[in-house]
Amino acid sequence: MAQAANRVLVSGPFFEDFEPGQVFDDAPALTLTSGHAALHQALTGDRLRLALDGPLSRVVTGRDALLAHPNLVCDVAIGQSTGPTQRVKGNLFYRGLVLLRPVFVGDTLHSRTEVVGLRQNRPRPDGSATGLVALRIRTTDQDGEPVLDFWRCPMIPLRDANAQTGHADRFEDIPQELDLDRVEAALPVGWDLGAFRDRAPGTPFAELTPGTVWELEGRDTVTGAPELVRLSLNLAAVHADAGASSHGRRLVYGGHTISVAAAHVTRAVPNLLTIVAWRGCDHLGPVFEGDVLATEVELENVRPLAGGGGLVELRARVRAHRDGLDEGADVLDWQLVGVMA
Numbered sequence: 001m002a003q004a005a006n007r008v009l010v011s012g013p014f015f016e017d018f019e020p021g022q023v024f025d026d027a028p029a030l031t032l033t034s035g036h037a038a039l040h041q042a043l044t045g046d047r048l049r050l051a052l053d054g055p056l057s058r059v060v061t062g063r064d065a066l067l068a069h070p071n072l073v074c075d076v077a078i079g080q081s082t083g084p085t086q087r088v089k090g091n092l093f094y095r096g097l098v099l100l101r102p103v104f105v106g107d108t109l110h111s112r113t114e115v116v117g118l119r120q121n122r123p124r125p126d127g128s129a130t131g132l133v134a135l136r137i138r139t140t141d142q143d144g145e146p147v148l149d150f151w152r153c154p155m156i157p158l159r160d161a162n163a164q165t166g167h168a169d170r171f172e173d174i175p176q177e178l179d180l181d182r183v184e185a186a187l188p189v190g191w192d193l194g195a196f197r198d199r200a201p202g203t204p205f206a207e208l209t210p211g212t213v214w215e216l217e218g219r220d221t222v223t224g225a226p227e228l229v230r231l232s233l234n235l236a237a238v239h240a241d242a243g244a245s246s247h248g249r250r251l252v253y254g255g256h257t258i259s260v261a262a263a264h265v266t267r268a269v270p271n272l273l274t275i276v277a278w279r280g281c282d283h284l285g286p287v288f289e290g291d292v293l294a295t296e297v298e299l300e301n302v303r304p305l306a307g308g309g310g311l312v313e314l315r316a317r318v319r320a321h322r323d324g325l326d327e328g329a330d331v332l333d334w335q336l337v338g339v340m341a
Contacts (some may be wrong), residue, residue, distance in 0.1 A: 004315070006259075009075070011086060011087070012083065012084055012085060012087045012235070013084055013087070013156075014087065014088030014156065014157060014158055014159035015118075015120065015129075015130065015131035015133065015156045015157065015158045015159075015165065015167075015235055015268055016158060016159055016160070016163055016165055017159075018084070018118055018119075018131075018133050018156070018170075019115065020115055020116070020117065020118060020174070020308075021107035021114070021115060022084075022114070022115040023111075023112065023113070023115075023188075024081070024083055024084045024112075024113040024114075024147030025112045025113070026083065027079075027080035027081070027083055027110075027111055027113075027233065028080075028233065029108050029109060029110040029142075030070050030076055030080070030104065030108065030109050030233060031070070031106070031107070031108040031109075031110065031142075032073075032076070032103065032105050032107055032108070032109065033105065033106075034066070034074060034105055036068065036076075036105075036231060037051065037066065037068060037072065037105055037147075038104050039227065039228075039231055040069060040071075040072045040075070040228070040231065040259070041069070042224075042229050043223070043224045043227060043231075043259075044071070044228075044256070044259040044260055044262070044263050045260070045263045046069060046071070046259065046262055046263040046266060047218060047221060047263065047266040047267060048069055048070075048194075048262070048266050048274065048275075049065050049200055049268065049270075049271070049273075049274065050066075050067040050196075050273060050274060050325050051066065051068065051069040051072075051188055055068050056195075056196070056199055056200075058274070059190050059192060059195045059196075059199075060192050060193070060195055060196045061102065061188065061191055062190055062191070062192070063126050064235040065104035065106045065107075066104065066105045066106050067103075067104055067105075067274065068102075068103040068104055068105055068107065069262075070099055070103075070274055070275040070276070071101045071258065071259045071262045071275065072121060072259075073099065073147065073148065073256070074097065074099075074137075074255065074258075074278075075137075075228065075231075075232040075253075075255040075259065076109050076111075076232050076233065077109065077111045077137055077139040077147075077148050077150075078152065078232065078234070078255055079229075079232030079233040079234035079235075079255075080109070080110070080137075080139070080233055081111055081113040081135060081137045081152070082233070082234050082235045082236050083113075083133075083235055084133075084236075085112060085117075085133065085135070085154040085156060085236060086154060086235045086236060086237055087156055087157055087237065087244075088154040088155065088232040088236045088237075089130060089143035089154075089155045089156070089157060089238065089246065090154070090155050090238075090251070090283065090286070091152060091153065091154050091155070091157060091254050091283055092132065092148060092153045092154070092155060092282070092283065093152070093231050093280065093282050094151065094152045094153075094278055094280070095150065095151040095152075095153075095174050095175060095176070095278075095280060095281075095284070096150050096174070096178060096182060096278075097148065097150035097179075097277060097278035097281075098148070098149055098150070098182060098183055098186055098276070098277045099147065099148060099186065099274075099275070099277065100145075100146045100148065100186045100199040101141075101145060101146070101147055101148055101186065102186070102188050102274065103147055107141050107142060108109065108141060108142040109139055109140075109141065109147060109200070110139065110140050111138065111139040111140075112135055112137070112138050112139075112140075112142075112215065113135050113136070113137050114135065114136045114137075114138075115133060115134070115135060116135065116136045116151070116173065116174070117132075117134030117169035117171045117174070118131060118132070118133055118134070118165070118167035118169055119131075119132045119134075119167055119168055119169075119170070119171070120158075120164075120165050120166075120167050120168065120171050120240075121155070122224075123161060125140070126159075127160040128157065128161055129157065129160075129162075129163070129166060130155045130156060130157050130158065131155070131156055131158060131165065132153055132154075132155055132156075132171075133153070133154055133155075133156050134151060134152075134153050134169070134171050134174060135151065135152050135153070135154070136149075136150070136151050137149075137150055137151070137152065137218065137222060139332065142228075144256060150304070151174045151175075151276070153171070153174075157177060158329050161312045166188045170281070177279075177298065178277055178278075178279040178280075178337070180311065180337070182336055183276055183277045183311065184264050184303075184305070184311065186276065186277075187276060187305070187327045187339065188274075188339075191273070193273070193307070193308050193309045193341035194240050194308070194341070195309070196273055196341045197269070197271075199270065200270070200271040200341070202269065202270040203269075203271070204271070204340070204341065205302070205304075205309050205310045205340040205341060206313070208299060208302055208312065208340070209299070210299055210300060210301050210302055211298075211299065211300075212298070212299045213296060213297070213298045213299075214269075214296070214297040214298075215296050216264050216267060216268060216294065216296070216297070217297050218267070219292045219293060219294045219321070220264070220292070220293050221290065221291070221292050221293075222237075222252055222256065222257070222260065222287060222288075222289055222290065222291050222292075222293060223289065223290075225250065225252045225253060225256055226239065226240050226250070226255070227254060228255070228256050228259075229253050229256075232253075232255065234253055234255075236253070238250065238251045239251055239252070239253045247286060247288070249288050249289075250288070250289060251284075251286055251287070251288065252287040252288060252289060252291070254283050254287075255285050256287070257283075257293065257318060257331060257332050258281065258332065258334055260293050260295075260318075261293070261295050261316040261318050261332060261334050262275065262316075262336075264293075264295035264297065264316065264318075265295075265297050265314060265316055265336070265338075268297040269312070269314070269338070269340070270296070271340060271341065272312070272338045272339070272340060273309075273339040273340060273341060274338065274339055275336050275338050276311075276337055276338065276339055277336065277337040278334070278335065278336050278337070279335035279336065279337060280333075280334075281332070281333070281334045281335070282332070282333045282334075283331065283332060284329075284330045284331050284332060284333060285320070285329050285330060285331045286331070287331050287332075288320075288322065290322065291316050291320040291321065291322045291331075292320070292321040292322070293320055293321075293331075294318070294319050294321065294328060295316050295317065295318045295319075296316070297316050298314065298315045298317075298318045299312060299313070299314060299315055299316050299333070300313045300314065301313040308341070309339065309340055309341040310339075311319065311337055311338070311339060311340075312334050312337070312338050312339075312340050313335065313336075313337055314335070314337070314338060315333070315334070315335045315336075316333075316334045316335075316336065317330070317332070317333055317334075318330075318331050318332035318333075318334070319331065
């Protein structure tokens, strides 16, 4: 064995180690391959047509490469941001996520993570202490072009439960509302929505009615949770090591739950072209391997586009069912914006 003096602990920072303005830029870039796309689809069951149907993707987007599922893109960006949050106990929310351009299989993603706010929590009854670290994640492609820009808020433990860091930010600079004009400005240019409408069954945008609620009878069991964690370069210990979780069980990565919800959305709205933004995303409770997820999808609003089709504002509410919890528990409230023809 190596001498103690030569030992280096490889891990993530505690809450006391964070400072406003810190930048983490050392995560490996990742080139999306057909293997990533296939495994992501196998783990989540998604049915987004443009990410599955090569000929349709080419006709609609004008690109030879297959569209990468937007949730795969988000999972990689989140995973690349987990170097500084390896000790995370839970992720409270995502805000303002906008896909600034479509990503295709073969593109390479790189993410830069900045600390934009810190707030120490009150000590817990068990004597442990945590703090909230507001992060802004900006993801670019191989040409340096912006792909994603969003905020997330992990909860990180303190090294010293009695420490007083003085951090009390209110996160007022994190937008609470999504700017739909910014979303519309980021929409794909030159896509042939008519070709999609001709080939994809389902209710067209013009016939949608805000207030419609789809309750999916079919539910999905969460399996392969660590595999999606590894696929997306996620380093959060609670997703791979039950000993790192306060529940005594591995926590399912929040992006896994979101991606299953996205699969349910595409079953409710089968002719959705793509997802372009998240108005908000709140994790309401833990999800564990083997949980059975049930989703209700609501159409909250529609926004016609000048060139035809429009934006749809959807809300997916997910409940987890597990042993001893037959009535289910609320685990996710996800507001997303999609494009329809």
